[in-house]
Amino acid sequence: MKVTVDEDKCCGAGQCVLIAPEVFDQREDDGIVILLEHEPGEGRHVAVREAAAVCPGAAIEVTDTE
Amino acid sequence: MSLDEQVLSYPIPSDAALEPPAEWAELRSKCPVAHVTLPSGDQATLLTRYEDVKRVLADPRFTRQLNAPDAARLSAEGDGVFSSEMAQIIPDGGDEHQHWRRLVGKWFTAKRMAALRPSMEQIAERLIDDMVKCGPPCDLKAGLGFPLPVYVICDMLGVPAADRERFSYWSDALLNLTRYSRAEMEAAQGEFFQYMSDHVATKRAEAGDDVLSELIAAGGPEDGGLTDLQILVTGMALLVAGHETTANMIGKMVSMLLADRSRWERLLADPSLIRTAVEEALRLDANSGFGLPRYLRDETEVSGTVLPRGTTVVCSMAAANRDESVFEGAAEMDLRRSPNAHLAFGVGAHSCLGQALARTELQVVLEVLLRRLPSLELAVPVEELERVEGLAVGGLRTVPVRW
Ligand code: HEM
Ligand code: SF4
Numbered sequence: 001m002k003v004t005v006d007e008d009k010c011c012g013a014g015q016c017v018l019i020a021p022e023v024f025d026q027r028e029d030d031g032i033v034i035l036l037e038h039e040p041g042e043g044r045h046v047a048v049r050e051a052a053a054v055c056p057g058a059a060i061e062v063t064d065t066e
Numbered sequence: 067m068s069l070d071e072q073v074l075s076y077p078i079p080s081d082a083a084l085e086p087p088a089e090w091a092e093l094r095s096k097c098p099v100a101h102v103t104l105p106s107g108d109q110a111t112l113l114t115r116y117e118d119v120k121r122v123l124a125d126p127r128f129t130r131q132l133n134a135p136d137a138a139r140l141s142a143e144g145d146g147v148f149s150s151e152m153a154q155i156i157p158d159g160g161d162e163h164q165h166w167r168r169l170v171g172k173w174f175t176a177k178r179m180a181a182l183r184p185s186m187e188q189i190a191e192r193l194i195d196d197m198v199k200c201g202p203p204c205d206l207k208a209g210l211g212f213p214l215p216v217y218v219i220c221d222m223l224g225v226p227a228a229d230r231e232r233f234s235y236w237s238d239a240l241l242n243l244t245r246y247s248r249a250e251m252e253a254a255q256g257e258f259f260q261y262m263s264d265h266v267a268t269k270r271a272e273a274g275d276d277v278l279s280e281l282i283a284a285g286g287p288e289d290g291g292l293t294d295l296q297i298l299v300t301g302m303a304l305l306v307a308g309h310e311t312t313a314n315m316i317g318k319m320v321s322m323l324l325a326d327r328s329r330w331e332r333l334l335a336d337p338s339l340i341r342t343a344v345e346e347a348l349r350l351d352a353n354s355g356f357g358l359p360r361y362l363r364d365e366t367e368v369s370g371t372v373l374p375r376g377t378t379v380v381c382s383m384a385a386a387n388r389d390e391s392v393f394e395g396a397a398e399m400d401l402r403r404s405p406n407a408h409l410a411f412g413v414g415a416h417s418c419l420g421q422a423l424a425r426t427e428l429q430v431v432l433e434v435l436l437r438r439l440p441s442l443e444l445a446v447p448v449e450e451l452e453r454v455e456g457l458a459v460g461g462l463r464t465v466p467v468r469w
Binding site (some may be wrong): 002 | 168169405406418419422
């Protein structure tokens with residue numbers, strides 16, 4: 001799984017960090033998303049998909065590799 | 067007469083406090099772009115499908131400029147004393163709004179909210195101590211739902227605990243369109259403005275660990291920060307946006323969970339469901355208030371219907387949140403539902419800035435209630451719960467409980 005984020009669409013709501021804190025963080029100075037892991041491990045896939053689905057800015061994109 | 071031949075009055079009343087009006091399902095399937103008459107007598111276009119509501123809220127052509135001369139007025143009395151003046155001071159759209167949002171949003175990160183959790187828990191514990199002293203029975207709205215979010219916002223603004231009751235009163239007076247006279251509302255707004263103006267001056271003299279101090283530290287407009295007036299109005303806006311909404315949601319959430327007590331029991335057995343249960347309560351809230359009005363600057367199309375420029379659209383997130391084409395078993399309360407991309411906080415650039423805070427408050431309330439009052443139940447039959455009248459925010463008049 002590959003994850004990308006679009007900072008311009010992010011509205012800093014922090015949903016992704018609440019759901020998958022190992023994969024997403026927020027910048028200290030404006031709350032915009034930081035991607036910690038571009039290719040998260042198997043065990044995190046469910047949480048990452050949930051974060052992408054509920055992100056209010058539609059800022060998270062998930063693509064399946066293999 | 068079918069729905070598309072008549073002009074509906076909006077909001078559509080519902081017979082039961084926690085249930086949606088039957089018209090929503092019919093509108094979604096047969097008339098997703100409906101003509102409605104608002105309480106002011108003006109006409110608007112009501113959207114009830116998930117995809118339409120989501121698209122419109124994320125589309126900047128649908129503006130928040132409801133003060134345009136040909137925009138529909140929501141009610142004949144005007145829309146509260148606060149909204150229009152606030153809109154002139156805090157930028158409402160475009161880059162300036164994004165700039166404001168990022169400055170303030172810094173305070174609302176998920177990490178910050180996690181750090182606030184212990185103090186929220188303490189507030190909830192103390193309020194429940196007081197409920198236990200004077201009950202059962204007791205009104206959960208007055209005892210817990212109403213005070214908790216004010217106390218949290220006061221802490222966030224660096225307001226001393228001794229002034230919490232004044233904040234409660236101001237918030238109620240600014241938003242409660244039925245309980246107070248216009249003169250009382252204006253007096254409350256004046257006092258609140260004066261208090262905040264002194265408070266910002268105090269913070270300027272001596273910074274604390276609060277959102278206002280942080281906004282002051284960002285410098286003036288020339289440094290990329292905000293003016294004092296903007297800082298002060300931002301503080302007022304946070305109370306107005308974050309109090310009544312969260313207070314009512316606490317009451318509605320607990321009522322929904324107790325209306326069928328097997329839900330409460332499932333949570334007692336497995337508290338790890340708290341997070342998804344909170345989201346599901348937000349999704350199923352059939353009484354969330356007016357919805358979001360938007361004013362259309364350019365002609366466009368929604369679900370095959372052309373909307374001329376100058377149209378006022380009302381997005382019903384509560385109707386959209388029950389759209390069967392998006393949520394399986396949409397009418398059922400599924401405490402495990404995931405993902406749950408409901409629209410209760412709006413979407414896009416204007417979606418609720420305080421949503422991480424609201425979620426944390428709702429989770430904390432539920433956690434502490436389950437732990438402290440596991441035998442909690444409604445003290446009246448669910449049919450006797452009554453909705454609050456008035457336009458601003460949907461809620462229940464009281465939430466009588468015992469344990
Ligand atoms: C359950 C509780 C809450 C609900 C249902 C809720 C709902 C909403 C909705 C639907 C919007 C979008 C308005 C629009 O698009 O025009 C919004 C905006 C906003 N909310 Fe909330 N809210 C809640 C709690 C809070 C809290 C606790 C705060 C902060 C203390 C807050 C602060 C704001 C602010 C500042 C905005 C304006 C954002 C902007 O214009 O960029 N809200 N809220
Ligand atoms: S959930 Fe989406 S909008 Fe919110 S912080 Fe994460 S990426 Fe940004």
